[in-house]
Amino acid sequence: xxxxxxxxxxxxxxxxxxxxxxxxxxxxxxxxxxxxxxxxxxxxxxxxxxxxxxxxxxxxxxxxxxxxxxxxxxxxxxxxxxxxxxxxxxxxxxxxxxxxxxxxxxxxxxxxxxxxxxxxxxxxxxxxxxxxxxxxxxxxxxxxxxxxxxxxxxxxxxxxxxxxxxxxxxxxxxxxxx
Amino acid sequence: xxxxxxxxxxxxxxxxxxxxxxxxxxxxxxxxxxxxxxxxxxxxxxxxxxxxxxxxxxxxxxxxxxxxxxxxxxxxxxxxxxxxxxxxxxxxxxxxxxxxxxxxxxxxxxxxxxxxxxxxxxxxxxxxxxxxxxxxxxxxxxxxxxxxxxxxxxxxxxxxxxxxxxxxxxxxxxxxxx
DNA sequence: CTTCGATGTATCGCGGCGATATAATCACCG
DNA sequence: CGGTGATTATATCGCCGCGATACATCGAAG
Numbered sequence: 001x002x003x004x005x006x007x008x009x010x011x012x013x014x015x016x017x018x019x020x021x022x023x024x025x026x027x028x029x030x031x032x033x034x035x036x037x038x039x040x041x042x043x044x045x046x047x048x049x050x051x052x053x054x055x056x057x058x059x060x061x062x063x064x065x066x067x068x069x070x071x072x073x074x075x076x077x078x079x080x081x082x083x084x085x086x087x088x089x090x091x092x093x094x095x096x097x098x099x100x101x102x103x104x105x106x107x108x109x110x111x112x113x114x115x116x117x118x119x120x121x122x123x124x125x126x127x128x129x130x131x132x133x134x135x136x137x138x139x140x141x142x143x144x145x146x147x148x149x150x151x152x153x154x155x156x157x158x159x160x161x162x163x164x165x166x167x168x169x170x171x172x173x174x175x176x177x178x
Numbered sequence: 179x180x181x182x183x184x185x186x187x188x189x190x191x192x193x194x195x196x197x198x199x200x201x202x203x204x205x206x207x208x209x210x211x212x213x214x215x216x217x218x219x220x221x222x223x224x225x226x227x228x229x230x231x232x233x234x235x236x237x238x239x240x241x242x243x244x245x246x247x248x249x250x251x252x253x254x255x256x257x258x259x260x261x262x263x264x265x266x267x268x269x270x271x272x273x274x275x276x277x278x279x280x281x282x283x284x285x286x287x288x289x290x291x292x293x294x295x296x297x298x299x300x301x302x303x304x305x306x307x308x309x310x311x312x313x314x315x316x317x318x319x320x321x322x323x324x325x326x327x328x329x330x331x332x333x334x335x336x337x338x339x340x341x342x343x344x345x346x347x348x349x350x351x352x353x354x355x356x
Numbered sequence: 357c358t359t360c361g362a363t364g365t366a367t368c369g370c371g372g373c374g375a376t377a378t379a380a381t382c383a384c385c386g
Numbered sequence: 387c388g389g390t391g392a393t394t395a396t397a398t399c400g401c402c403g404c405g406a407t408a409c410a411t412c413g414a415a416g
Contacts, residue, residue, distance in 0.1 A: 029309060037398085069396085146284035150278060214364095216404070246411085
């Protein structure tokens with residue numbers, strides 16, 4: 001997940017940790033925070049795996065300012081890995097955690113994969129919606145007011161998301177045959 | 179978090195692990211899954227901390243069926259701990275992960291704490307909303323279509339949640355002086 | 357009669373988080 | 387000129403919770 005996001009960002013340009021985190025925050029906004037507590041360990045993991053390399057401390061002449069920044073660059077293996085992750089449309093791409101990240105890199109995702117992810121996500125959300133509907137129907141009025149409120153709110157937001165996904169899917173379809 | 183939820187459920191009645199998980203799933207629905215991978219380790223943690231005790235394998239006579247169920251019961255310390263957690267209204271009670279769980283036990287939460295949690299949550303969501311608004315405004319049209327769509331959806335759902343929270347808060351206020 | 361789904365307990369590795377430490381630079385205010 | 391606080395920047399630590407997996411029993415359906 002984090003790995004995917006970092007490779008995606010480094011695919012655009014080499015960057016140092018702090019900037020990666022900022023770009024990520026910008027990109028994902030509401031979804032996922034990705035703290036420094038994951039950032040640096042993940043970078044080292046990627047490095048060990050040979051997917052990124054550390055470049056010397058950015059000697060771009062002139063503005064010699066603050067040292068100690070480590071700039072990371074994607075290796076060919078890293079690019080390959082990112083391409084693999086981009087073409088993945090497995091179940092793990094449409095859960096709550098991952099879906100947002102995948103959407104953020106959708107413009108570089110193959111069209112058929114986009115479709116499968118969107119439809120997978122829709123199915124997933126619909127299942128959650130049905131679960132909530134049943135729970136709300138079954139227990140009727142006897143359940144705790146706050147719990148019911150929680151479920152009502154959950155139901156509404158899943159319904160909204162399904163509608164949103166339908167729009168996205170429709171848009172994909174219309175673009176497909178233009 | 180998980181600790182809080184388990185103590186809350188055991189506060190109602192002694193239970194074994196599997197049932198705890200089912201009740202939790204029922205209670206939280208959309209929010210948080212809480213897998214077995216956390217359940218049993220957490221139970222042992224609570225046990226070590228002296229907050230719960232393991233009762234003998236449920237000898238409720240008659241239906242001698244399946245053995246090996248371990249029934250857990252709250253100790254006085256456990257009840258105390260739960261009461262403490264119930265009266266907590268700190269920042270960690272209104273993040274995405276915890277808020278749902280706290281809501282699920284709201285009917286046993288002191289009224290003033292309920293208020294502070296709801297208002298804290300509202301502030302929190304409003305901040306996220308503002309962040310999304312700025313990001314959508316600032317970058318204007320130049321950003322990626324999918325990313326914008328992601329942020330639009332995020333913005334809408336935060337707006338809805340704020341409205342929802344306002345209703346809950348209003349309801350609390352009306353109940354306060356009845 | 358056996359196979360499948362539910363019941364039930366449990367472990368393992370790992371991904372990510374929050375708290376925390378450290379330190380240099382920059383902008384502002386007095 | 388000096389202090390103070392925000393921003394830039396890297397890094398570690400312990401903990402929490404997850405997914406995968408294993409294993410065993412039971413009831414029901416075929």
